[in-house]
Amino acid sequence: MISVSVLFFASLRDATCTDSMEVSLPDDSDLTALMQRLQQDLGSEAIAALQAENVRIALNQTLISPTGILQDGDEIAFLPPVTGG
Amino acid sequence: MATKSRFYRPSQVVEVFVDIRVQAEDFSVADEYLALRQRMPGNTGAVASFAGLVRDAGPAADIRVAEVQTLYLEHYPGMTERSIGDIVNQAAERWPLNDVVVIHRVGELAPLAQIVFVQVASGHRSAAFAACTFIMDYLKTAAIFWKREDTAAGRRWVEVTDEDRERASAWETKESDR
Numbered sequence: 001m002i003s004v005s006v007l008f009f010a011s012l013r014d015a016t017c018t019d020s021m022e023v024s025l026p027d028d029s030d031l032t033a034l035m036q037r038l039q040q041d042l043g044s045e046a047i048a049a050l051q052a053e054n055v056r057i058a059l060n061q062t063l064i065s066p067t068g069i070l071q072d073g074d075e076i077a078f079l080p081p082v083t084g085g
Numbered sequence: 086m087a088t089k090s091r092f093y094r095p096s097q098v099v100e101v102f103v104d105i106r107v108q109a110e111d112f113s114v115a116d117e118y119l120a121l122r123q124r125m126p127g128n129t130g131a132v133a134s135f136a137g138l139v140r141d142a143g144p145a146a147d148i149r150v151a152e153v154q155t156l157y158l159e160h161y162p163g164m165t166e167r168s169i170g171d172i173v174n175q176a177a178e179r180w181p182l183n184d185v186v187v188i189h190r191v192g193e194l195a196p197l198a199q200i201v202f203v204q205v206a207s208g209h210r211s212a213a214f215a216a217c218t219f220i221m222d223y224l225k226t227a228a229i230f231w232k233r234e235d236t237a238a239g240r241r242w243v244e245v246t247d248e249d250r251e252r253a254s255a256w257e258t259k260e261s262d263r
Contacts, residue, residue: 010159010231011242061164077161083243084189084230085137085201085221 002027002072004034008050011080015049016042029070031057054081092177101177102184105169107160109192117186117204125206129183133213134204135221141196157233158191158200165189165229172223176205179219180212187220189230219256226253 006021013019021041025033039047049055056063058077070076087104102124106112114136121132139156173185184206194200203220207213224230225245232243 007161009161010233014242058161058164061161061167077164079161079229080231080242081245082227082229083225083232083245084228085225085249 001025002029002070002074004070004072004074004076006034006038007075007077009077009079012049012055012078016046018042025070030068031070031076034070034076050078052080055079090174090177092174099181101182103170103173103177104186105166105173106186106188107162107165107169107191108188109190111190111199112188112202114199114202117188117202121184121186121204121206124184126183128208129206130208131210131213132204132206133210133217134202135217136199137201137221139194139196139198139200153196153234153236155235156194156196156198156200157235158189158194159231159233160189160191161229168227168229169224172220172227175223176216176219180207180216182207182212182216185216185220187224189224189228191230222249222253222256225249 001024003022003024006023008016008019021038023034023037023041025037035047035050038050056079058064058079060075061077087102089100090103092099092101114134118132118134139153141153169187169189173187176182177185182205184204186202186204188202190198190200201221201224203217203224205213205217205220207216226249234241234243
């Protein structure tokens, strides 16, 4: 088993009603496995918000395209569109 | 986080003083300018700076937009600072800069509070003006921040405007102005 941290920011924190979760997954899990797990834990409405077209995903603070195997200790963040300045 | 960064341009290596701060505390424009005057290299001929404040109305000129009571700024510690660093690096590769300071506040801010500060020193004014504008345009669209307006009518996460998006993307086709 691996354990990963999942972070939700701004509107996505509102949608999921949490800012972070620790999720245990079987070895060799990928983002699809994580999303299935989040769907169970958070419900389909929250998942729809996370899967919106304009949501970006950061793995260990680097924006990624959602492929590849997750490692123990990884930090996965869901980022809604940014507005600074 | 103040660093001296080396930038490589054709046939030269230049050192740029870069200071990026993401903080809840307020800042003093006067102090930042004085500190720059103490450390700036002798070929500095121009300083351009910008201070952004919290407006007390929504972006639309619409009387139905409720007055903003508080602006809440959220960030992703670590990734936010790096996203600003990437913007500053792009500016320093594009224009000959001596010194760049970016301060961005987070947390709850009242109307008219200072929210962001950009100060750029260069040899000449065209580079200082352009780099200051470039950095602000990308802070609006590429830096990792989220703004929420809290009004009497409720809370609303702010979205990037088309105008902000167009201002940033216009730099992709613009020639650098040295």
